[in-house]
Amino acid sequence: MTDQIVDNLVQELSPDRPFSSYNVDELQYPLLISVPHAGRVYPKEILDNLAVPATHLLRLEDRYADRLANIAISKGFPTLIAHRPRAWVDLNRARSEIDANIIQGLSPSQLPAPSRKVRGGLGVVPSRLHGIGSLWRKKWQWEDINNRLDDCHEPYHNGVTQLLNQINLKFGCALLLDLHSMPPLDEKQGNIDVVVGDLFGRSAGSRYSELAMSFLEQSGINAQLNHPYAGGYILERHSEVGKDIHALQIEVSRGCYLDEALREPGDGLPVMADHIANLAMRLTDHMGGQFLLAAE
Numbered sequence: 001m002t003d004q005i006v007d008n009l010v011q012e013l014s015p016d017r018p019f020s021s022y023n024v025d026e027l028q029y030p031l032l033i034s035v036p037h038a039g040r041v042y043p044k045e046i047l048d049n050l051a052v053p054a055t056h057l058l059r060l061e062d063r064y065a066d067r068l069a070n071i072a073i074s075k076g077f078p079t080l081i082a083h084r085p086r087a088w089v090d091l092n093r094a095r096s097e098i099d100a101n102i103i104q105g106l107s108p109s110q111l112p113a114p115s116r117k118v119r120g121g122l123g124v125v126p127s128r129l130h131g132i133g134s135l136w137r138k139k140w141q142w143e144d145i146n147n148r149l150d151d152c153h154e155p156y157h158n159g160v161t162q163l164l165n166q167i168n169l170k171f172g173c174a175l176l177l178d179l180h181s182m183p184p185l186d187e188k189q190g191n192i193d194v195v196v197g198d199l200f201g202r203s204a205g206s207r208y209s210e211l212a213m214s215f216l217e218q219s220g221i222n223a224q225l226n227h228p229y230a231g232g233y234i235l236e237r238h239s240e241v242g243k244d245i246h247a248l249q250i251e252v253s254r255g256c257y258l259d260e261a262l263r264e265p266g267d268g269l270p271v272m273a274d275h276i277a278n279l280a281m282r283l284t285d286h287m288g289g290q291f292l293l294a295a296e
Contacts, residue, residue, distance in 0.1 A: 018152040019082045024163060028076040029284045030171035032163050033069050034178045036092055036156065036234060037062035039085035045144075046087055051137045052129075059129055060086040062181040063254060064265050069179060071270075071277035078167070080159055082152075086126065087135070089152045092180075092232040093117060093124040098145070102127045102134075105142035117232075124153065160238055164245050173287050175208060176247040177280060178234045183262070184255040185228070193256050194223045197231035197249035203239035204246035208283060212248060215282045219275055250276070 040061055047054060066081045073079050082091055097118050100108040102125065114123075121128035121135075125145060128134045160176065167174040185192050196212045198204040209225060216223035231249040239247035252272060259266040 017155075018084050019080050019156050019159065021159065022073045022079045022081075023076050024078045027078055027163075027167055027170055029078070029280070030167050030173050030287050031077060031175045031177060031280050031284050032160070032167060033072055033077055033079040033280065034160055034176060034234060035062070035066050035069055035079070035081045035180075036178070037086050037090075037180060038064075038066035038081050039083050039088065040064075041083070042085055043088065046085070049136050049138060049140075051134055052132055056129060056132050056135075057085070057087050058263065059183075060126060062086075062179075063258060063262065064269070065179055065181045065252070067265060067269060068181070068252060068257065068273050068276050071273045072280050075277055075281070077277075077280050078163060080156065080163070082156060084152050088125075089148045090122070090124050090126065091153060091156050092178075092234050093122075094233050094237075095124060095149050095153055097123040097233075098125065099123045099127040102136055102139055103142050103145060104139040106145075124149070157234075157237060160234070164238060168243065168245055171287070173244040174246070175204070175283060175287065176234075176238050176245075177283070178231070178247060178249045179276065180229075180249060180251045181254050181257075182229065182251040184253050191222055192224045193221045193253050195227070195229045195249075195251040196223060196225050197229050197235065197251065198226065198247075199231045199235050199239075200226055203231055203235040203241070204248050205241060207286070208246055208248055211283060211286055212250075212279060215279055216275070219278070221275060250279075252276075 069079050096112055097115050098111055099118050100106050100111055117123060126135060164174045164176060194216055196209055198209045213223055213225055229251045235247040235249055239245060254262045257266055257269040257272040
């Protein structure tokens with residue numbers, strides 16, 4: 001593990017806002033980019049309570065996924081990028097997806113039946129990792145977890161909702177591009193570079209998924225639809241297809257843009273960032289007469 005990664009892991013949580021926003025004051029496009037798992041600076045509370053080596057937290061990161069949005073941001077696309085790491089709060093989980101076994105002062109009877117993600121250790125606050133075991137030495141206080149959700153989870157989602165509504169009001173339609181990264185898939189799953197998710201057609205009109213798949217394949221990218229990642233809570237919460245508010249999840253293999261160790265930016269990062277920007281542009285070009293009329 002490099003000194004740079006160690007420095008990233010031991011830094012105190014910065015006093016900045018829980019997320020950054022770009023190009024949101026004067027909306028130029030009907031497409032919003034969200035990067036919810038970009039955080040890689042860990043608060044002292046996380047490191048002090050770890051029951052495993054800190055390097056294991058890298059498995060929870062969409063490592064440097066924020067940089068995949070850089071070119072799109074430079075072209076004017078509105079973008080939200082989360083600062084807090086997924087080990088602190090997972091923005092792609094519902095607020096109620098909590099493992100009561102890691103919380104002091106919260107009874108399982110106060111929660112809905114645990115989802116598959118919670119049972120697998122990946123709730124709104126991760127509890128364990130496959131092959132590693134429990135992440136935490138002692139239980140978290142419910143008051144502290146509730147404060148995390150109030151300070152990070154709700155503001156981010158309120159920001160996404162507000163921007164999508166503003167975009168829809170201005171252009172007559174809106175599309176959320178929820179940007180993630182995934183570990184390289186093994187040979188049995190195929191050599192997949194990008195997975196496009198639309199909750200099996202529930203979060204976006206088929207024209208958007210088809211267009212995304214067509215563009216990626218024409219760009220020489222091996223893409224797959226909904227397998228093995230169809231999308232999560234962010235798509236569930238923010239898509240309203242009946243109101244012409246659509247949402248796609250984009251999972252990029254870390255092997256496409258990180259170094260061989262999958263820890264630092266690699267030579268493929270500028271190329272993949274360019275693909276993401278071009279994908280966003282292609283999607284907006286086909287978002288109907290409402291956008292074309294508003295842009296004139």
